[in-house]
Amino acid sequence: xxxxxxxxxxxxxxxxxxxxxxCNPISGHATLYWYQxxxxxxxxxxxxxxxxxxxxxxxxxxxxFSAERLKGVDSTLKIQPAKLEDSAVYLCASSxxxxxxxxxxxxxxxxxTVV
Amino acid sequence: GENVExxxxxxxxxxxxxxxxxxxxxxxxxxxxxxxKQELGKGPQLxxxxxxxxxxxxxxxxxxxxxKTAKHFSLHITETQPEDSAVYFCAASxGSYIPTFGRxxxxxxxx
Numbered sequence: 001x002x003x004x005x006x007x008x009x010x011x012x013x014x015x016x017x018x019x020x021x022x023c024n025p026i027s028g029h030a031t032l033y034w035y036q037x038x039x040x041x042x043x044x045x046x047x048x049x050x051x052x053x054x055x056x057x058x059x060x061x062x063x064x065f066s067a068e069r070l071k072g073v074d075s076t077l078k079i080q081p082a083k084l085e086d087s088a089v090y091l092c093a094s095s096x097x098x099x100x101x102x103x104x105x106x107x108x109x110x111x112x113t114v115v
Numbered sequence: 116g117e118n119v120e121x122x123x124x125x126x127x128x129x130x131x132x133x134x135x136x137x138x139x140x141x142x143x144x145x146x147x148x149x150x151x152k153q154e155l156g157k158g159p160q161l162x163x164x165x166x167x168x169x170x171x172x173x174x175x176x177x178x179x180x181x182x183k184t185a186k187h188f189s190l191h192i193t194e195t196q197p198e199d200s201a202v203y204f205c206a207a208s209x210g211s212y213i214p215t216f217g218r219x220x221x222x223x224x225x226x
Binding site: 004033040041042043044045048056091093103104105106107108109 | 119121149151156157158159160161164204206213214216217218219
């Protein structure tokens with residue numbers, strides 16, 4: 001089966017600019033996650049979707065980050081305006097359902113550099 | 116919330132040796148413990164997981180052990196090969212099953 005697709009692979013922007021990332025999960029996977037991975041750290045959950053509804057966005061900095069999954073398939077994550085500390089790899093993952101019973105499949109990520 | 120500590124941060128071994136990575140967790144309600152392998156430029160890949168009703172699980176050269184009383188779990192890789200070189204992450208999750216990740220261990224296997 002095809003994996004989780006993410007684009008772009010790399011992005012360099014200046015602080016205060018905006019940026020958007022795209023994710024297409026594995027076909028049929030109802031649950032989609034966005035993670036932020038800062039260099040040298042483990043992934044940190046930003047938001048979880050179940051179909052097109054938000055399950056958990058408690059760690060999403062809502063003043064600057066937004067995400068949507070309008071049709072319950074692909075998703076976009078946006079940052080506006082970006083700060084230097086947003087430099088990280090943004091990982092998208094999907095699973096058949098919520099919960100650990102299904103396991104996660106991660107995409108290769110988008111590496112964001114804010115200068 | 117859950118806090119996961121992972122050690123060591125870097126592990127260097129010779130090909131054929133065994134490697135052990137250890138993690139501790141804080142939330143006694145956590146009941147699912149996956150391990151991920153992340154190669155350079157790629158996303159983490161699930162390699163093995165264990166649930167709280169099991170003390171040990173093995174899959175070929177990798178095994179995971181869980182001590183619920185002490186709240187720690189470990190990844191064991193035997194007969195290491197250069198292709199095992201990667202960053203390994205442990206994670207722990209509770210009722211929501213959303214995992215909290217450790218900071219990662221960079222495993223280097225020297226041929």
